[in-house]
Amino acid sequence: xxxxxxxxxxxxxxxxxxxxxxxxxxxxxxxxxxxxxxxxxxxxxxxxxxxxxxxxxxxxxxxxxxxxxxxxxxxxxxxxxxxxxxxxxxxxxxxxxxxxxxxxxxxxxxxxxxxxxxxxxxxxxxxxxxxxxxxxxxxxxxxxxxxxxxxxxxxxxxxxxxxxxxxxxxxxxxxxxxxxxxxxxxxxxxxxxxxxxxxxxxxxxxxxxxxxxxxxxxxxxxxxxxxxxxxxxxxxxxxxxxxxxxxxxxxxxxxxxxxxxxxxxxxxxxxxxxxxxxxxxxxxxxxxxxxxxxxxxxxxxxxxxxxxxxxxxxx
Amino acid sequence: xxxxxxxxxxxxxxxxxxxxxxxxxxxxxxxxxxxxxxxxxxxxxxxxxxxxxxxxxxxxxxxxxxxxxxxxxxxxxxxxxxxxxxxxxxxxxxxxxxxxxxxxxxxxxxxxxxxxxxxxxxxxxxxxxxxxxxxxxxxxxxxxxxxxxxxxxxxxxxxxxxxxxxxxxxxxxxxxxxxxxxxxxxxxxxxxxxxxxxxxxxxxxxxxxxxxxxxxxxxxxxxxxxxxxxxxxxxxxxxxxxxxxxxxxxxxxxxxxxxxxxxxxxxxxxxxxxxxxxxxxxxxxxxxxxxxxxxxx
Numbered sequence: 302x303x304x305x306x307x308x309x310x311x312x313x314x315x316x317x318x319x320x321x322x323x324x325x326x327x328x329x330x331x332x333x334x335x336x337x338x339x340x341x342x343x344x345x346x347x348x349x350x351x352x353x354x355x356x357x358x359x360x361x362x363x364x365x366x367x368x369x370x371x372x373x374x375x376x377x378x379x380x381x382x383x384x385x386x387x388x389x390x391x392x393x394x395x396x397x398x399x400x401x402x403x404x405x406x407x408x409x410x411x412x413x414x415x416x417x418x419x420x421x422x423x424x425x426x427x428x429x430x431x432x433x434x435x436x437x438x439x440x441x442x443x444x445x446x447x448x449x450x451x452x453x454x455x456x457x458x459x460x461x462x463x464x465x466x467x468x469x470x471x472x473x474x475x476x477x478x479x480x481x482x483x484x485x486x487x488x489x490x491x492x493x494x495x496x497x498x499x500x501x502x503x504x505x506x507x508x509x510x511x512x513x514x515x516x517x518x519x520x521x522x523x524x525x526x527x528x529x530x531x532x533x534x535x536x537x538x539x540x541x542x543x544x545x546x547x548x549x550x551x552x553x554x555x556x557x558x559x560x561x562x563x564x565x566x567x568x569x570x571x572x573x574x575x576x577x578x579x580x581x582x583x584x585x586x587x588x589x590x591x592x593x594x595x596x597x598x599x600x601x602x603x604x605x606x607x608x609x610x611x612x613x614x615x616x
Numbered sequence: 617x618x619x620x621x622x623x624x625x626x627x628x629x630x631x632x633x634x635x636x637x638x639x640x641x642x643x644x645x646x647x648x649x650x651x652x653x654x655x656x657x658x659x660x661x662x663x664x665x666x667x668x669x670x671x672x673x674x675x676x677x678x679x680x681x682x683x684x685x686x687x688x689x690x691x692x693x694x695x696x697x698x699x700x701x702x703x704x705x706x707x708x709x710x711x712x713x714x715x716x717x718x719x720x721x722x723x724x725x726x727x728x729x730x731x732x733x734x735x736x737x738x739x740x741x742x743x744x745x746x747x748x749x750x751x752x753x754x755x756x757x758x759x760x761x762x763x764x765x766x767x768x769x770x771x772x773x774x775x776x777x778x779x780x781x782x783x784x785x786x787x788x789x790x791x792x793x794x795x796x797x798x799x800x801x802x803x804x805x806x807x808x809x810x811x812x813x814x815x816x817x818x819x820x821x822x823x824x825x826x827x828x829x830x831x832x833x834x835x836x837x838x839x840x841x842x843x844x845x846x847x848x849x850x851x852x853x854x855x856x857x858x859x860x861x862x863x864x865x866x867x868x869x870x871x872x873x874x875x876x877x878x879x880x881x882x883x884x885x886x887x888x889x890x891x892x893x894x895x896x897x898x899x900x901x902x903x904x905x906x907x908x909x910x911x912x913x
Binding site (some may be wrong): 331335337416421434500545556578 | 726728733752784787862863870
């Protein structure tokens, strides 16, 4: 058999094809994802502004500012509070809804559809609708609350206060704004977690319950504690991670409804990046917050990957 | 026993219905307000969906029409204003252009890469896969600022390119398609090679048809994300109204009207929310399976 020239052997042809096929993707990943991270890291040590020539290097000043200035401390507080409220509640509600829907006889499909609707709807549009529903005088929420005035509900001091001085201005009172945004965030996202939990529940082997029953496990709570919850472990880790990353990135509701206010009580990180780096053109500062933000998010993702040996949750 | 069982079921239904009411509340507010007249909105009257009593259209009166000419139904007036006060059709078209372009380019780039990662052996493959896995960790929203700077330096802000380019490579899409391609038997590919097919033909004529479910799942994920995206358009489109995507258009509408024209605003919101919600209601199973499969990102 005559020697095939080295470069034309099938394995070489395959290698050439492979590299050619993957080249565009690799190039674009480097350009669109990796390069910006490097750019952000470099610019975070500068006072660069778009449109001005030349860069001044300020060392770690931007980072020092983040930890020293009260407005950035408020940013960290608002972000952490928002995440700390939305994640546990949207995960718990997602799990609760999934368990209830699984145990309900008729109507499961209906509930699943309804709870998933907010996931499909544009968050910006629904935020504006919520803003209207929560409007202090025109909104459905306060109007409904006001109907309770003069009834036994006034026995509750908070409610009585609302009746005499007006119910809260949900989005412009600094004691309420962040919680209101968190509520909208939970409303929007828990259906997504529910769907992941429903998928997780179908993968719990039926015979485990039968076996537990034989071992004398009778109560629903014991079944949940001993079988369902441990079996849902990987799903839970995954749901928590994804919820955390998503709530870290809250932007639409903040930008459209509160602009980070009142008194910076809703000044979350992504909004701060937008406001500093883009609206005010303080690129260096925006870049420093970007780096910090990426650090947070990557830490969470890496922790998740370590937590479950299986690299992905394949439902 | 049976009695206890049904009490339990009733209780579960009660909880679930209560949840459903809270979830549906803003959807109801949106629809109801879009159908009501300004007077009904301000006074909280009009019943569930507005009385639909004929009323003079304020926009028409302002243009100097006589009261008799301007009589219309509130619902009609709200939607007419939604489509005339802002170029809503244009925004919807932009939404379609941007979402479709993003998905097509993502597919064009991800599918060959995924095939190479799954089925071809070459030096550098492991490094390329490691890169994809690393990029999965980077949320594109988080690197918006440097991306914006790069686009600004290229003079590309306020263009379709700015809306589309940052999304054309999806590490997640590559990863998802690769996982799917791994399950395709090698024999199928070898047979295609025997038939004289080139690698390119194999990708589009052998691999892709088998991976339609995965591609569909990715399409749902991609379209839902980009139709609803507000963050990125807000950054790169500054004032160029003809490039507004639906959420941007709604935001502009809200700003323009100072939040007083609630009827038309809710009509606009309804118009931009409807396409995906309707698609979801029609093909629920597909959507939920797709989102579950792609829920990783």
